[in-house]
Amino acid sequence: MTIQYHDHVLDAAALDQLFREARTYNGWLKKDVSDEQIEAIWELMKMAPTSANMQPVRIVWVKSAEAKAKLAALASEGNKAKIEAAPVTAIIGYDIDFHEELPWLFPHTDARSWFEGDEKGREQAAFRNGSLQGAYLILAARALGLDCGPMSGFDNAGVDKAFFADEPRHRSNFICSVGYGDPASIFGRSPRPDFGKFNTVI
């Protein structure tokens, strides 16, 4: 019998958990996120697609009080407490020299040569695919029963200097707190556009 995998729609509870009921959290319950949970997020998100399997995301999981204070100091006023109170905040960065890893990540062909000498193209590809991977991180965390609080209000250059000092080819994209969200910390849901507003089928 041929199994029609594409007919396997997730049940309503799963869709609620991933999308419909999931919210962006600003405050956090005092409940730890273990290193095993962080690794479990990676084990899921790494399976989602990137161009030529380039996997340009580079993540620093900021967990210690000292590291959180360092990150919070580089965040906008409104975001400082959201970092300090969270069990962990991921710095979602990307590697503009991701192509050096392509010989093993995409062994079917010489994809490294497509990017060699084209730093502008690499930067664009790394940002595009690294952003996708940041979104996959959010959905993987939600799938594992965790909540997220993504933020772009911080000093990117400062974060690069403070957290990617040993990796000068890595750039921060956005940051994302992960934990168990405090329901009291969310705003009313902002409107979402109907299909016809921003979609066209031709």
Ligand SMILES: Cc1cc2nc3c(=O)[nH]c(=O)nc-3n(C[C@H](O)[C@H](O)[C@H](O)COP(=O)(O)O)c2cc1C
């Ligand atoms: C990339 C990104 C950057 C964001 N930056 C900030 C931020 O700096 N500070 C903040 O309070 N919220 C930030 N947000 C949160 C958004 O405002 C929030 O996810 C959006 O309004 C949807 O909220 P909801 O998931 O509760 O519906 C950011 C979200 C994303 C995805």
